[in-house]
Amino acid sequence: MKITYHLIQEEKNTKARLGKIETNYGVVETPMFMPVGTRATVKMLTPEELYEMHSGVILANTYHLWLRPGEDLIEKAGGLHQFMNYHGPILTDSGGFQVFSLAKPKDITEEGVYFKSHIDGAKLFLTPEKSIEIQNKLDSDIAMSFDECPPASATHEYMKKSVERTLRWAERGKKVHQNPNQSLFGIVQGGAYPDLRKFSAIETVKLDFDGYSIGGVANDNESKEDMYKAIDYSIPYLPKDKPRYLMGVGEPADIVEGVIRGIDMFDCVLPTRIARHGNAFTKHGKMNLKNAQYKEDFTPIEEDCDCYTCKNYTKAYIRHLLNVEESLGGRLLSIHNIRFLIRLTEELRKAIKENRILEYREEFYQNYPKD
Amino acid sequence: MKITYHLIQEEKNTKARLGKIETNYGVVETPMFMPVGTRATVKMLTPEELYEMHSGVILANTYHLWLRPGEDLIEKAGGLHQFMNYHGPILTDSGGFQVFSLAKPKDITEEGVYFKSHIDGAKLFLTPEKSIEIQNKLDSDIAMSFDECPPASATHEYMKKSVERTLRWAERGKKVHQNPNQSLFGIVQGGAYPDLRKFSAIETVKLDFDGYSIGGVANDNESKEDMYKAIDYSIPYLPKDKPRYLMGVGEPADIVEGVIRGIDMFDCVLPTRIARHGNAFTKHGKMNLKNAQYKEDFTPIEEDCDCYTCKNYTKAYIRHLLNVEESLGGRLLSIHNIRFLIRLTEELRKAIKENRILEYREEFYQNYPKD
Secondary structure: OOOEEEEEEEOOOOOOEEEEEEEOOEEEEEOEEEEEOOOOOOOOOOHHHHHHOOOOOEEEOHHHHHHOOOHHHHHHOOOHHHHHOOOOOEEEOOOHHHHHHOOOEEEEOOOOEEEEOOOOOOEEEEOHHHHHHHHHHHOOOEEEOOOOOOOOOOOHHHHHHHHHHHHHHHHHHHHHOOOOOOEEEEEEOOOOOHHHHHHHHHHHHHOOOOEEEEOOOOOOOOOHHHHHHHHHHHHHHOOOOOOEEEOOOOOHHHHHHHHHOOOOEEEEOHHHHHHHOOEEEEOOEEEEOOOHHHOOOOOOOOOOOOOHHHHHOOHHHHHHHHHOOOOHHHHHHHHHHHHHHHHHHHHHHHHHHOOOHHHHHHHHHHHOOOO | OOOEEEEEEEOOOOOOEEEEEEEOOEEEEEOEEEEEOOOOOOOOOOHHHHHHOOOOOEEEOHHHHHHOOOHHHHHHOOOHHHHHOOOOOEEEOOOHHHHHHOOOEEEEOOOOEEEEOOOOOOEEEEOHHHHHHHHHHHOOOEEEOOOOOOOOOOOHHHHHHHHHHHHHHHHHHHHHOOOOOOEEEEEEOOOOOHHHHHHHHHHHHHOOOOEEEEOOOOOOOOOHHHHHHHHHHHHHHOOOOOOEEEOOOOOHHHHHHHHHOOOOEEEEOHHHHHHHOOEEEEOOEEEEOOOHHHOOOOOOOOOOOOOHHHHHOOHHHHHHHHHOOOOHHHHHHHHHHHHHHHHHHHHHHHHHHOOOHHHHHHHHHHHOOOO
16 A cells, blocks of 8 residues: 555644655654664664654665665565564665765766765665665665755756756656555755756656655755755645655754644654764753763753653763763663654644644744754 | 572472572562673663563672762662662672772782772772672662682682681671661682682681672683582582572573572673674574574574564574664674573473473483583
8 A cells, every 4th residue: 555645734824734644554643753774773772662752654774775684685574664573654765865975976877876885895886766676675665766966065057957867767766666565755856946946846746756855955064044945945836635755854943944844754863873972852952961960960861751761761870871881871862862853743743733833933942052 | 678588499309499589679589590780781771671581680790880880879879770770689799700800900908909990090999898888889689798709720728818818808798788678698719629618608608698609600711610519519508598699600501500509590791792792592502693594584583482582583684783783683682692591590490390400401401502
């Protein structure tokens, strides 16, 4: 079964919207945050821990799984859900972002991208068809079209050519897409150029995907302004009856801003990455648990947080774990941080329901520091 | 409340015995295996995961906690149970073993041991009184006397002096022990010398402790034969109404042999340590999950194992996690390995109940390779 998006309510004063998505693995509410399980594991966590955080969709990375352990092995295991024991919906990216950010592309051609493996330098070639074929075998619930992710600094001329090629790649991918239980999303590119975002959105929608992403907003050096522009220039041209996914975004403030601008889905490695460096999200900004001030602080990270970590552990204990390099520290912080972002989307959904999302944003920034 | 040991049944054909220990945190059955939480965390695991494995007592290391975060901080947190969120019984060692094995002692005097911190080389001094004072503050359910752990190669002359000093240290420690909720164990030393084990056992028992350990059997280069001798030479002189603890032992075969020789309690870092290197205990010996033969093995580590790992994950998935260095791999193996040793003691208890522990050993060795 493919996913079905149901628009429940549009917020009165903004583009924010409440919705739900039916999937093969249950119904999820939007806006939602999707934890990232790069290599078929959300770092340090079990599926049960994710369910307890009310995770809906989680992500896995096609590029990484293609290289190790390979899509054929995962297919033999019965697909990604079976392989990693996650019985909720899974979304796979196309590999495009990693190819352009991690693998240092050698050569972008009309056919596809030649590049070197970030593991052993082996020469690899990824095409729109290959990306879809891999994702078909991974058997995720949602697959992404293979796109080029040009840097934010790309010229209008380059960006135009890139957007046109990404459209041709999207069409090629859609043609070979076969898995009847997998939905396929198109990706809107175009940087911070209004005309290119509009063009990309309109033309991508013509190809008729099951959902639409806004890409190219989580590149290095991307400014928040450019991110908001990318959303604002794209959203008006996307159909209301399909979900909209802002790729790679997960700063709490960006989730609030994205929701207000009409985004339904977010993903980001941030909550687990900052956890491994000793940081926790809080309503008052990031907290570094390694700081000496928490040495004898026998209170939880956030008193009103309902996560496993805050219900059971003190800052002093987590600081001790980080200090002696015990991995439970990063695990407890990962649990808190993912739950923090999921709770944020729960609060945003409530604010949409009550048509008070602008007030919610006000309240949010009263505590949370602006960059 | 101090612990109370109840002897339930002596096995007909051996020295093996079934018992239970009442503690401040519930009743535990013996023989039992105690997972080690060196730095107030059983590596990679939460208390809930330990409960699910039917853990009883867990260990924590006085030496490590003394250095970081310090016993005063743990006392302020409300003791070790509160600090680490483990609501089962906890045993702390005396620090002696680490001082002699890890910290490279500078000087052993009658008063105590001068040595260097393994973290920063700081000069430290640990005495029997200090060890007990630290353990009193940690508020474990069972504390250990401070002892010298001479190498297996020590001469009879040296070992005799050492045993005598350890007895004087045990007496000094007992005098300053104050925590009314904490039991105190004495430690029998004497290497593989029959007369010294006998002397040490008789004299330690005269001091009247709540339980007795057999120490000096988990040093480097200690042979299995010497370990069995150390047990056999000590056990006859230990009272039947007190628990007997073989320190630092956790190889499956050694647990079987120890139980048959009259041991009630075991602890070892082995299950978590070998897990971090990709190894699993099985009834057929150790299995290295990194081996290529498990690449497409979509069966659990052990089909008949009831642990979380075996109920939910395949060898192929665990191998993938190890291969891409995702920490969930070591965590899943730790769960299996600790549960393996706990299940082993469950089976041993059943075999004692049925007076068929020698048959059990036969069956065990039919599968498990002898060293």
